[in-house]
Amino acid sequence: MKKIKKQTKIFAALLLAFLFVIPVSAAGIELVPLGHTAGIRVSSSGAIVIALSENMAENPCRAAGIAPGDVIQSVDGKEIATNRDLHDAVVKSGGKEITVEYLREGMKCTCAVTPKKNSEGEYAIGVLIRDGVAGIGTMTYFDPQTKTYGALGHGISDSDTSILIPAREGALLPSEVSDVVKGKAGTPGELRGEYDISHEFATIDKNTDSGIFGKVSDETALFLKNKSYAVADKSEIKRGAATILSNIEGDEVKEYEIEITAISKDGEKTKNMLISATDPELLSKTGGIVRGMSGSPILQNGKIVGAVTHVLVNDPTKGYAIFIENMLNAAE
Numbered sequence: 001m002k003k004i005k006k007q008t009k010i011f012a013a014l015l016l017a018f019l020f021v022i023p024v025s026a027a028g029i030e031l032v033p034l035g036h037t038a039g040i041r042v043s044s045s046g047a048i049v050i051a052l053s054e055n056m057a058e059n060p061c062r063a064a065g066i067a068p069g070d071v072i073q074s075v076d077g078k079e080i081a082t083n084r085d086l087h088d089a090v091v092k093s094g095g096k097e098i099t100v101e102y103l104r105e106g107m108k109c110t111c112a113v114t115p116k117k118n119s120e121g122e123y124a125i126g127v128l129i130r131d132g133v134a135g136i137g138t139m140t141y142f143d144p145q146t147k148t149y150g151a152l153g154h155g156i157s158d159s160d161t162s163i164l165i166p167a168r169e170g171a172l173l174p175s176e177v178s179d180v181v182k183g184k185a186g187t188p189g190e191l192r193g194e195y196d197i198s199h200e201f202a203t204i205d206k207n208t209d210s211g212i213f214g215k216v217s218d219e220t221a222l223f224l225k226n227k228s229y230a231v232a233d234k235s236e237i238k239r240g241a242a243t244i245l246s247n248i249e250g251d252e253v254k255e256y257e258i259e260i261t262a263i264s265k266d267g268e269k270t271k272n273m274l275i276s277a278t279d280p281e282l283l284s285k286t287g288g289i290v291r292g293m294s295g296s297p298i299l300q301n302g303k304i305v306g307a308v309t310h311v312l313v314n315d316p317t318k319g320y321a322i323f324i325e326n327m328l329n330a331a332e
Helices: 002-020 060-064 083-093 280-286 324-331
Strands: 030-033 037-052 071-075 098-104 107-113 127-143 148-151 167-173 175-181 190-195 206-208 211-215 229-231 240-249 252-263 273-277 297-300 303-312 315-323
Touching (some): 037 083, 037 190, 083 098, 083 127, 127 303, 167 206, 175 240, 206 324, 211 324, 240 280, 240 303, 252 280, 315 324
Antiparallel strands (some): 030 127, 030 229, 037 071, 037 167, 148 211
């Protein structure tokens, strides 16, 4: 009997693991496509090493094997949440060896580091760090049933190391577009916005390769009350005419014509479709796809099919997009 029970437990565990990887079905799902910008603030789970200092004769972290892209999680067992936490822990060491736990490509690592005095006579370990980022991006959808949202269509990565930031906490803030830098070949354009740091209307609970996701806590924004659309299965998406919803001026979201020119059902997570901006107004004002438009929802044949993710640097009229199905799978 004991043997049978053990086998049953193993089978149950395998079944549970299998259930967790079943893709989300698009059938019956309806979402509100948004296309509105939001201020984005994310605090990392730890201190991101963006560079090693060159101002020390002997760099302690270089000697210990710590490199740019690593995320320092704790010192001597004490959690490191901010730059100040790390600074205080190192100064407090008085030059004695400390145990540093960090993440490298998602794997936990531990090493011993001996702080040295820097040029200012203060104990340091020789790293330049960042504990969060802020910027502007576009919300893709709102689910009125669960009060959840998806945005960006790609993850938030550190600008210096390109690592996906392990989010400790984050929030979306109300924003308006104040200026547009028009894109041109070789120089991507961008949306520039203003956001209200005193008002958080949604949490950021997940930062994934396929977008950011969280819960809307304040539903007073009018754009959240727009019409719902059915979600398209990727097999329904066709090359040809489509539209995007995007907020490129002030607080207004407008629909612009695009064309889906290529579809790759087995390609990169965030580059499932190649799109081309065809709308005269959009081309006149932005030059095509610009930074900050990532997350703009794509509509085709009355359904949400995906979201804009990247601009082609050498041709800003073109860009990549992710299947909405892939975003929903990442949200789950």
